[in-house]
Amino acid sequence: MLQWRQRQPRPCSARIHPLNVQDSQLKHLVEKRAFWQRIDEQWSYFKWNWSPSGKSPRSFPCVVYRRRIAKPRKGPIQLDLFEPIDRSFEYKVVMTNKSLSPAALLRYHNGRGSQEATFAEAKSQLGLGYLPSRREVGNQVYMLCNLIAHALGRELQMRATPVRSKNTATRACLWTLERIGTLRNRLIKRAARLIHPQGKFVLSFASCPEAESELRRFIQAASRAA
8 A cells, every 4th residue: 555645845935026927916016015124225125925816725925125226327427526326126026935034035045146156167167058969869968978077076176175164144055166167277277298207108297386285185085085
């Protein structure tokens, strides 16, 4: 007899930009809202429960954020000492089931930029945005090779770098990791000369104590993992 167990949903958050949401109720709330809870000089918020439709029995907790920004002035520049600066607001909505304060939720959600940096690194440093073949299998193999290279580079740095003892509000990475392109330029793409002393080929590099120390640290970390 099979027994099915329903898994508990994990805390998560999702971002909705009001300009992309075709919800007249949300737009009306944002436009007519007069009282906003203040977080700091830039950010303020109010809480709102969203339901997919008027007949839906469920509602989802959301936090509507507003940030005060400087509005660029159009037209000719006035050569005055005190030029007036117009202020405007930009908005975003975060739907979440986390039990965090609105300020902590905002910091946590803003930490998602580290994931975008990982994707950008894979595309710019490892060529993940390039399709070398017209066949699906060839592109899949190429993508897997790039992902394995990226994972190996991160794993080697994680084993050679001490972990941070305390997490941050934005949930930043627990290790100080460098880009693959930075490591490539500092450790691999170096000027060298192939010499042949006593009948053995040797690749000779110029003396660089910093690069040698870092390379030894990575070799030791890889040997401990093996």
